[in-house]
Amino acid sequence: MTRVRHNDYGVLRPPAIGDWTPELRVSVVIPAYDCQEALERTASALAAQTYPAELVEIVVADDGSTPPVELPGARVVRVTGGWGRGAARQTGQLAATGEVIHWLDSDMILAPDHLEAHMRWHHLLDHAVVIGDIRFVTAPGEEGTQPEYTRRTLESTRMLKDAGTSAYLLHTGASTSVRAELLRAAGGVDASLNMAEDTELGYRLAQAGAVFVPDPQARAWHVGPSTVMLREKEVHRHNWSFLGDLVPDLRWLRGHPRRHWRVPYVRVVVRATTYEETRASVDAALAGTLPDAAVTVVGPWGRLTGERRSSLDDPLLDLRLLHNLYAHEPRVTFAESEPVSAAPTPFLLRLPPGWVLGADTLAGLVRLADEDVLGLLCVALAEDADGVVAARLERTAAFARAARFDGPADDLVDELFGVLWVEGGEHGFGTAAEPPPLGGDAAKWRALAARRLAESKELRAQVERLSAEVERLSRAQDEEDPAPGPLSSLIRHLRSAG
Incomplete structure (x- = not known):
């Protein structure tokens, strides 16, 4: 198995779509709540996939729909003991039997090779988390647009190869896939979360050693805008109330100097x-x-x-x-x-x-x-x-x-x-x-003093280096013109400053 440094998955060479032999079974897990029509459309796209049908299992986690959802060819499990997206995702993945869990929203339209694009990475790396290319459309058949945050992040990080420790921030439940073993090693989905459960899960997958791979060939279209698109400020207000406790990597959510946090840094x-x-x-x-x-x-x-x-x-x-x-x-x-x-x-x-x-x-x-x-x-x-x-x-x-x-x-x-x-x-x-x-204040001021001391040492070292360079240039000038020049004055100034 190839070793990936940081998140630079460019060392991996996935096979061309249609030019390889799949072996792994995949469970497509779809949380559902009062969405029968959209779910049937998603199921039609799944039925047309190029990935071998005998290796595909569809699990629908019905989160209390009235009437209950029905989907021929899929296994429908009812969410009990809780409600919401986190509970539905966790219920679905616990019922799944595939070696790979492929999360999918219920209102998605998939390109015929969507699953195959995802799965070729999992055959190469058992700790890959694959992120599909999702475009948002108002109606089926449109080309759609990529969320601006996603586009900027991918462009600025060479498609997450240079994302460092923050690659998990693009992890979404709309279309991502992960080995079942890695998912369970990370602790599964937090069933208590009704929003941002995909971000929090992405963070824990990162701590479990995951490599995040966005695949532009794993094309999918989300019918209708996301909740973030419609109510971004309200979504952040809601999610940031608990993400600071669960994701210590989000340092801007931990500005309080005396609070106790659930997950330490x-x-x-x-x-x-x-x-x-x-x-x-x-x-x-x-x-x-x-x-x-x-x-x-x-x-x-x-x-x-x-x-x-x-x-x-x-x-x-x-x-x-x-x-x-x-x-x-x-x-x-x-x-x-x-x-x-x-x-x-x-x-x-x-x-x-x-x-x-x-x-x-x-x-x-x-x-x-x-x-x-x-x-x-x-x-x-x-x-x-x-x-x-x-x-x-x-x-x-x-x-x-x-x-x-x-x-x-x-x-x-x-x-x-x-x-x-x-x-x-x-x-x-x-x-x-x-x-x-x-002591709190004493600790703060002692740390500040230590940093200032280190900065002053570095500045003195810079002065010494510059002084040496100026002296070298002065000697070179004196050999050409022995008359006193401005470089001599500059040397005296730098020495007095040091």
């Missing part, structure tokens, strides 16, 4: 040692300038039982004190072992015992990782008899994708996303023996 993993040492690490992680960080403290918590004991001579005293301290802190969780993944959280920082983060350390590491969409950032902290002691900032999506291939995880992550080593002292790491002072 970074999860810091700390192994419990002494009460004082562990507390210093946890408190520093929670007090940084990145407000949506959470901490997992790893230890044998199951040994903390309720029998009578000596309060001060308890052999598990340090462990018990830590549990007391953070039992009611919503951003701290307790685990018996280190998590393999932080999904759906996009970053996981593994912090060695005895080390603490500076005020802006976590935010700075994330910024550095995002500059080149790195999969792993290793921070060298010290060296002991066992080797280099390092903290690791792991990108969830990178390690999820690497897990699909055989080989050392770090080597695969380097190939698929990139790995960088940095020095801990340059990024504000310290030891628990001398923990930094905590």
Whole structure:
């Protein structure tokens, strides 16, 4: 299976339509609510597909239609225990038996090779998410137009090849397809969402290692405008009320500096040692300038039982004190072992015992990782008899994708996303023996001071480079004309400024 770096699926070579032999079964899942006429039109288009009919299953998830929808040749399942698009999609995919789930809206008209265009990618890559080319029309037979946001995004990212971590934003339920195994690894559809369930699912598929492929040959036409086209501001007002909680990647929705969010942006993993040492690490992680960080403290918590004991001579005293301290802190969780993944959280920082983060350390590491969409950032902290002691900032999506291939995880992550080593002292790491002072405002100003210091160092380095260049030019001029010139004055000015 070909390895795709970031989202650059250009290394894949899909076969020409009509010139290959399909093998995978696909379940076309259609949520439906009081749309019998539109559904029959969509079914007619499905019946005319070039993809082998014996490999196609149609599942209609009826979300309480009155009267219930009927569709010969399809399996109709009723949505129970909930309602709305999320519940319908989840009900449909749970009932599906195909190796690929193809989401389809009920008011779509498909080109005859629509399914085939989608499916050829899934035969190449088991973690592809294929996005159809949808045009909106007022009536069947029109050419239609592509949504402006979609058009601009595709043009500015080389058809999502350069989209970095944001490719999932074009994921839509109108016509997308995904391997059933990848969908279930990502957690399926959030049945509680009635809108934006496709965006939220796209985000979790990205964390599961998905590659998003928009295919202009997977043509389809949506009859009538979308809800976003008709009521864009109201849709955003509705969806942004909950997407900030679920999709930490949407940073503009997380402007509040003190709020607790359901899905953190970074999860810091700390192994419990002494009460004082562990507390210093946890408190520093929670007090940084990145407000949506959470901490997992790893230890044998199951040994903390309720029998009578000596309060001060308890052999598990340090462990018990830590549990007391953070039992009611919503951003701290307790685990018996280190998590393999932080999904759906996009970053996981593994912090060695005895080390603490500076005020802006976590935010700075994330910024550095995002500059080149790195999969792993290793921070060298010290060296002991066992080797280099390092903290690791792991990108969830990178390690999820690497897990699909055989080989050392770090080597695969380097190939698929990139790995960088940095020095801990340059990024504000310290030891628990001398923990930094905590506090919201103090943390903010300390981080600002650290950034300004780094900027001043860079400016001084620039002055030195310019001074050297000007001095070189001055020497060259003096060899031609020994009389004093403006370059000499410029050199003196630059030296005094440095």
